Amino acid sequence: xxxxxxxxxxxxxxxxxxxxxxxxxxxxxxxxxxxxxxxxxxxxxxxxxxxxxxxxxxxxxxxxxxxxxxxxxxxxxxxxxxxxxxxxxxxxxxxxxxxxxxxxxxxxxxxxxx
Numbered sequence: 001x002x003x004x005x006x007x008x009x010x011x012x013x014x015x016x017x018x019x020x021x022x023x024x025x026x027x028x029x030x031x032x033x034x035x036x037x038x039x040x041x042x043x044x045x046x047x048x049x050x051x052x053x054x055x056x057x058x059x060x061x062x063x064x065x066x067x068x069x070x071x072x073x074x075x076x077x078x079x080x081x082x083x084x085x086x087x088x089x090x091x092x093x094x095x096x097x098x099x100x101x102x103x104x105x106x107x108x109x110x111x112x113x114x
Contacts, residue, residue, distance in 0.1 A: 013033055026093055027096060
């Protein structure tokens with residue numbers, strides 16, 4: 001079990017959750033943020049920090065947002081466009097920095113109006 005960032009974050013990326021995360025497990029993609037399930041310690045600090053209400057404990061995901069759990073896993077475990085290997089567990093988002101790629105789910109979503 002872990003925390004998951006869902007669709008309300010897409011094209012917003014407020015980053016308040018990143019500031020609250022004590023273990024640096026929230027990574028920035030091109031259009032969304034992703035929580036590494038292997039690095040997350042399930043402290044829950046990210047959830048109340050999100051003004052978009054996009055962070056959920058995976059067991060508490062509303063049915064309409066359940067695909068976010070697999071999308072968060074895919075960001076770390078699947079080969080994403082323009083990358084030579086899956087991201088895996090690099091040991092913190094600060095070491096990696098912002099990435100310009102997203103999962104197929106996030107990439108397929110229509111852009112939100114700014």
